[in-house]
Amino acid sequence: MACSETQKLVAEYLGGEMTVAQRTACEYHFSVCEDCRQAVDGLAGTAGRLLHWEQVTIPDWDRTASTAEEVSAQKTRPEVVPLNTRSRQIPGGWQSWLPLAATVALAVFLGWNQDSGLSEQELTAYLDAFEQRQQAQTQRIMETAMQEFGDSTSDSMAQLVEWIQAQRTADMQQLEASFQQMLNHDYQALSSMQQLASWVSTQEP
Amino acid sequence: MERTELALIQRAIQGQPDAWQALVRTHETRVYNFGLRMTGSVDDAQDLLQEVFFSAYQNLSGFRQDAQFSTWLMRIAYNRAVDQARRRKVRDADPLPTSTETVDDRPGPAAETQSQQRNQQLQSWLAALPLEQRMVIELKFFQEMTFDDIASLESISPNTAKTRFYAGLARLKTLMGDCDGLF
Ligand SMILES: [Zn+2]
Numbered sequence: 001m002a003c004s005e006t007q008k009l010v011a012e013y014l015g016g017e018m019t020v021a022q023r024t025a026c027e028y029h030f031s032v033c034e035d036c037r038q039a040v041d042g043l044a045g046t047a048g049r050l051l052h053w054e055q056v057t058i059p060d061w062d063r064t065a066s067t068a069e070e071v072s073a074q075k076t077r078p079e080v081v082p083l084n085t086r087s088r089q090i091p092g093g094w095q096s097w098l099p100l101a102a103t104v105a106l107a108v109f110l111g112w113n114q115d116s117g118l119s120e121q122e123l124t125a126y127l128d129a130f131e132q133r134q135q136a137q138t139q140r141i142m143e144t145a146m147q148e149f150g151d152s153t154s155d156s157m158a159q160l161v162e163w164i165q166a167q168r169t170a171d172m173q174q175l176e177a178s179f180q181q182m183l184n185h186d187y188q189a190l191s192s193m194q195q196l197a198s199w200v201s202t203q204e205p
Numbered sequence: 206m207e208r209t210e211l212a213l214i215q216r217a218i219q220g221q222p223d224a225w226q227a228l229v230r231t232h233e234t235r236v237y238n239f240g241l242r243m244t245g246s247v248d249d250a251q252d253l254l255q256e257v258f259f260s261a262y263q264n265l266s267g268f269r270q271d272a273q274f275s276t277w278l279m280r281i282a283y284n285r286a287v288d289q290a291r292r293r294k295v296r297d298a299d300p301l302p303t304s305t306e307t308v309d310d311r312p313g314p315a316a317e318t319q320s321q322q323r324n325q326q327l328q329s330w331l332a333a334l335p336l337e338q339r340m341v342i343e344l345k346f347f348q349e350m351t352f353d354d355i356a357s358l359e360s361i362s363p364n365t366a367k368t369r370f371y372a373g374l375a376r377l378k379t380l381m382g383d384c385d386g387l388f
Binding site: 006012039049054056057 | 222225226229230233234237238241242251254255258259261262320323324327342345346347351352364367368370371372374375377378381384388
C-alpha cells in the first residue's frame with residue numbers, strides 16, 4: 001500500500017472516535033488519496049454488516065451456580081482438573097509447596113497470557129520434574145529419620161510415618177485448594193512473582 | 206454508576222443471593238452475546254457465561270466502587286474468553302470452527318428467522334478471524350470501547366489495536382465476499 005497512513009486513518013475513521021474537525025480532515029485526505037479511498041469504501045460496508053447482529057436472549061440458565069464454589073469450579077473449568085489431579089500426585093510438601101504454588105501460578109500466568117507461552121505439556125513436564133525432586137527429598141528425610149530414630153521401637157517409627165503421611169495430606173489439600181482458587185482468580189491482575197506468592201499464601205483453603 | 210447497582214453489589218458482597226441474581230440479570234445478555242460472537246458456539250458461550258459470573262462473584266469484594274461495574278465485568282469476560290480460547294487450543298490443537306455447522310448446534314426451529322441466520326453467518330465469519338483480530342473487532346464495534354481503552358485492556362499499544370482492527374475488517378471483507386441477500 002503506497003499511503004503509509006491508510007491503516008491508522010481508516011481504523012480511526014471507522015472506529016468512530018474522531019471529532020467533527022478530524023473527520024473533515026480525514027475525508028479530505030480520502031478524497032485525494034486513492035489508497036485510502038478504496039480501503040475505506042470497501043471496509044465501511046464490512047463494518048456495516050457487523051451491525052446486523054441482533055441481541056440473543058439467553059436460554060434459561062442457573063444464575064445461582066456462580067455462587068456455589070465447588071460445583072461451579074469443577075463444572076465451568078474442566079480443563080484445570082488435570083492440573084489438580086497432578087498436584088494430588090505430588091508427594092510430600094514439607095512446607096515447600098508455597099514457592100511451588102507461586103512458581104506454577106506464574107507459569108500458568110505467563111503461559112496462558114502470552115501467545116508464545118508455556119504449553120500444557122511443558123507445565124506437566126515441570127510438575128513431573130518437581131515430583132521427582134520431592135520424592136528424592138522425601139527419601140532423604142526418611143533416611144535421616146531412620147538414622148536418628150534407629151534405636152527406637154517400631155512403634156515410634158510407625159508414628160513417624162503416620163505423621164509424615166498426615167503432613168503430606170494436609171499440604172496436598174492446601175495446595176489443591178490454592179491452585180483451584182488461583183485458577184478461578186482473575187490472575188491477569190497479578191503481575192509479579194511476589195504478588196503471586198503473597199496472594200497464594202493469604203488464600204484460605 | 207447507578208446507586209441501585211452499587212447497593213446491589215454491596216448486598217451481593219454480604220451474601221444476599223437475590224442481589225447477586227439481579228446483577229446477573231442486568232448484565233447476562235451482554236456477556237452471553239459477547240460469548241456467542243467470540244466463541245462461535247452456543248455451548249462455549251454458555252460455559253463462558255458461567256465462568257465470567259463465577260469469577261465475578263469470587264472477586265466481587267475486590268471491585269473498586271468508583272469504577273463501572275460493566276467495565277469491570279467486561280474485563281473479566283475478556284480474560285475468561287482469552288483463557289477459554291487458549292484452553293481450547295491446547296485441547297483441540299485446532300483453530301476455531303470455520304464452518305457454519307459448528308456455529309449453532311442446537312436443534313433449531315424448522316424455520317429460522319432471518320435474524321438468526323444473519324447472526325449465525327456473522328458468527329462463522331468472526332470465528333474465522335484470528336483471536337486477536339476478533340477481539341479488537343468485538344471490543345470496538347460491540348462493546349463500543351475506544352482504541353485507548355482496548356489497548357489498555359489488552360496490554361498493547363493503541364496503534365497495535367488499530368492495526369488489528371484494520372486487519373480484522375480486511376479479513377472479514379474477504380470472507381464476506383459477495384454474500385447473498387441476507388444482509
Ligand atoms: Zn491515504
